[in-house]
Amino acid sequence: xxxxxxxxxxxxxxxxHYRDYGVDVVxxxxxxxxxHQIQATQAPDLAVRWNCKAxxxxxxxxxxxxxxxLMCMTRLNTLDLLAPVTVEPMRAFPLIKDLVTDVSxxxxxxxxxxxxxxxxADAPDGTWRMRQQDVDRVQEFRKCIECFLCQDVCHxxxxxxxxxxxxxxxxxxxxxxxxxxxxxxxDRVPELKEQHGIGYCNITRCCTKVCPEHITITxxxxxxxxxxxxxxxxxxxxxxxxxxxx
Amino acid sequence: MTSFExxxxxxxxxxxxxxxxxxxxxxxxxxxxxGLICKSLLGKAHTVMxxxxxxxxxxxxDDRDSWKVHFADxxxxxxxxxNWRMAELHAxxxxxxxxxxEAWGAVFDRTKDGRILQRNFGGHRYPRLAxxxxxxxxELIRTLQDQGVHRGLDVHMEFTVVSLLVSDGRAxxxxxxxxxxxxxxxxxxxxxxxxxxxxxxAYRITSNSWEGTGDGxxxxxxxxxxxxxxxxxxxxxxxxxxxxxxxxxxxxxxxRGEGGILLNREGRRFMFxxxxxxxxxQTADNEDEGWRYTQGDKxxxxxxxxxxxxxxxxxxxxxxxxxxxxxxxxxFLDIAWIKKRLSGAxxxxxxxxxxxxxxxxxxxxxxxxxxxxxxxxxxxxIMGGIRVDADTQMSTVPGLFAAGECAxxxxxxxxxxGNSLSDLLVFGKRAGEFxxxxxxxxxxxxxxxxxxxxxxxEALQPFARPAGSENPFTVQAALQDMMQxxxxxxxxxxxxxxxxxxxxALSARAARAxxxxxxxxxxxxxxxxxxxxxxxxxxxxxRSALERKESRGGHFREDFPDKSPEYATFxxxxxxxxxxxxxxxxxxxxxxxxELKQIIEDQKA
Numbered sequence: 057x058x059x060x061x062x063x064x065x066x067x068x069x070x071x072x073h074y075r076d077y078g079v080d081v082v083x084x085x086x087x088x089x090x091x092h093q094i095q096a097t098q099a100p101d102l103a104v105r106w107n108c109k110a111x112x113x114x115x116x117x118x119x120x121x122x123x124x125x126l127m128c129m130t131r132l133n134t135l136d137l138l139a140p141v142t143v144e145p146m147r148a149f150p151l152i153k154d155l156v157t158d159v160s161x162x163x164x165x166x167x168x169x170x171x172x173x174x175x176x177a178d179a180p181d182g183t184w185r186m187r188q189q190d191v192d193r194v195q196e197f198r199k200c201i202e203c204f205l206c207q208d209v210c211h212x213x214x215x216x217x218x219x220x221x222x223x224x225x226x227x228x229x230x231x232x233x234x235x236x237x238x239x240x241x242x243d244r245v246p247e248l249k250e251q252h253g254i255g256y257c258n259i260t261r262c263c264t265k266v267c268p269e270h271i272t273i274t275x276x277x278x279x280x281x282x283x284x285x286x287x288x289x290x291x292x293x294x295x296x297x298x299x300x301x302x
Numbered sequence: 303m304t305s306f307e308x309x310x311x312x313x314x315x316x317x318x319x320x321x322x323x324x325x326x327x328x329x330x331x332x333x334x335x336x337g338l339i340c341k342s343l344l345g346k347a348h349t350v351m352x353x354x355x356x357x358x359x360x361x362x363x364d365d366r367d368s369w370k371v372h373f374a375d376x377x378x379x380x381x382x383x384x385n386w387r388m389a390e391l392h393a394x395x396x397x398x399x400x401x402x403x404e405a406w407g408a409v410f411d412r413t414k415d416g417r418i419l420q421r422n423f424g425g426h427r428y429p430r431l432a433x434x435x436x437x438x439x440x441e442l443i444r445t446l447q448d449q450g451v452h453r454g455l456d457v458h459m460e461f462t463v464v465s466l467l468v469s470d471g472r473a474x475x476x477x478x479x480x481x482x483x484x485x486x487x488x489x490x491x492x493x494x495x496x497x498x499x500x501x502x503x504a505y506r507i508t509s510n511s512w513e514g515t516g517d518g519x520x521x522x523x524x525x526x527x528x529x530x531x532x533x534x535x536x537x538x539x540x541x542x543x544x545x546x547x548x549x550x551x552x553x554x555x556x557x558r559g560e561g562g563i564l565l566n567r568e569g570r571r572f573m574f575x576x577x578x579x580x581x582x583x584q585t586a587d588n589e590d591e592g593w594r595y596t597q598g599d600k601x602x603x604x605x606x607x608x609x610x611x612x613x614x615x616x617x618x619x620x621x622x623x624x625x626x627x628x629x630x631x632x633x634f635l636d637i638a639w640i641k642k643r644l645s646g647a648x649x650x651x652x653x654x655x656x657x658x659x660x661x662x663x664x665x666x667x668x669x670x671x672x673x674x675x676x677x678x679x680x681x682x683x684i685m686g687g688i689r690v691d692a693d694t695q696m697s698t699v700p701g702l703f704a705a706g707e708c709a710x711x712x713x714x715x716x717x718x719x720g721n722s723l724s725d726l727l728v729f730g731k732r733a734g735e736f737x738x739x740x741x742x743x744x745x746x747x748x749x750x751x752x753x754x755x756x757x758x759x760e761a762l763q764p765f766a767r768p769a770g771s772e773n774p775f776t777v778q779a780a781l782q783d784m785m786q787x788x789x790x791x792x793x794x795x796x797x798x799x800x801x802x803x804x805x806x807a808l809s810a811r812a813a814r815a816x817x818x819x820x821x822x823x824x825x826x827x828x829x830x831x832x833x834x835x836x837x838x839x840x841x842x843x844x845r846s847a848l849e850r851k852e853s854r855g856g857h858f859r860e861d862f863p864d865k866s867p868e869y870a871t872f873x874x875x876x877x878x879x880x881x882x883x884x885x886x887x888x889x890x891x892x893x894x895x896x897e898l899k900q901i902i903e904d905q906k907a
Contacts, residue, residue, distance in 0.1 A: 084545020100826025
């Protein structure tokens, strides 16, 4: 049986270190399988989050050989097994233990975004009519499994630690799903500009590159919302009209 | 003494999948103080794995559909040992629950005239499943999660309940620990809703995540509540089987709903070989008719691939046993063939089954638009669960409610695909509503601190055991292998007797499980605790299965391969006896009103 070498981040009093483990490689194996094998045979207290093991719940986010990925969707045959595989936690969030990070900030951010508010029903029975073409783009955003890899890789959060001023690509996408929802009647453009800091994003596309759901975050969510902010607040003609009105 | 923090609620909901979230939303709308506990992070529950859709007789695609047809389909699928009242409420209320999701922001796929689109699924007479591609569960859980969050629900994430506290015969609270720091917390409540999902982790090949360890079943059982129908396990016919690391991962029935066919190694469409009598009139007898059905031809009958899951799973097993299986011990599921019938088939498959496309591409190196998938049965769902009152969802312990997969009744001997998401919504809402009403009428009883302390002491025991004691992961794997081989898809008396003996031995091993490290986020410890629940649930499954000496739905006995009319008259109920042993008895089915019987007869045509 082929063996693979893993270097897995283990936390300790000083913060943490990589620890070496050997893994028996099974056909089709993914990194999460390797972590489970280590857990079951060598390190029962190795902390890792996971649920569905099918890329649908977004629990097992980690940095594998430095790349933000879902462990359950990263096959060993896509990695160079001649060198040890490093597995470490997402670095943009505070560490809890080993591969598990504190992602609670994300849950708090979500509560600050104005909730869905539908227009009055279209039909007497209280239902609405929407065309598939009109919901396609919203459905793309709603594929998000909240793995937070886009947040992990965003330099505004990761390097500049602007968590209190910028909601990150996940929640811009979330706001986009609401803003572009054909039934939604709420207005999130002012909050996107002010407290949500959409202007900080300088469209480096890192978020789009790591999205395991292949959501085109930058082009389809962030840029259109930036345009709405610009149209509303920075368009010269609109600004001029506003001066006359006031 | 271990210190613990205490939280007080009117209604406490345990589990934040579809049922738990819906219950919490409803209870909160009733104006009581609600706490919600989940074993993982919010939004990660197993509901996200539901792919195909939510069954509701909206009649958007076929106007012949109605609650009556849905009711009759559900009863027939469950082979008539369902609780008729739950099946009735479910069929009647599911459409409102789906429309409500849309009002909360869910974005279902649309019909040409802009309404919610519905698709075909096994055992449903008409296209009935409202869906979002093949990620309907995610849409449902995200919609409910966001609705709940904006209602200000108090959510306790990554928290495991170790014991349900009972005072004066009433549920009074729970004690458990939060995973992050390993700290214990006591929750008191006037009413408690269990919505903990399934127990698939009792088996080796399963579509369930690590969470599916039958926690609610076991907590309720230990608190004195009754479990019912535990012999009925659903082995979903199509799980991935190759490569080994993906074994058990679900392949949605939606593949067959969109025209996918099952083939053996000879390329034969074997599902035509055995069509059960109750379905013969409504099943196509040739390939062309089956295809036309999947494409919306109302004059066509459905293809045999869309027979109920229990039947399809057994047909697959038959092919494999007869040596006609695929190279890795399953059969082939082919959706790529539709390119013979449909122009632009490749784009169509990717649009209708996007996550299946990615799942096979990324995990199995298979392009499903070009080649067939290899599939085989996987433990998917437990029809059995906590015995509840049909209208209120209250268990046999006052103040203790249950909804969703951990409750029994709606599904009988076999669940129809799509009826789970609707079950979550309909009975989640009802559980929340009636739990809130109960809480308003009955002030909380004091939780017994001594009971809580005993539960904590027991939960901490694995830390006290020396190095070299049993590894909890090893015991869990042994249990899964044993259940898979002795109480699996095909069962016999002697094997199940052996299973009961082995369970006793495994319990003894579990009681010796020791762990290293500390209480902070320690999966070895979590596994040791989950083991107790898995063992209790496995025992209930094995003993109930021994008691049912016939084959029905998800319960198939090689030694009693036929259905017996005698066994159609009762459910099997397990309860903890005073001496701690498991008491198994037969409880007659409640009599069905004549008008519902008539509906069933009318729909047999």
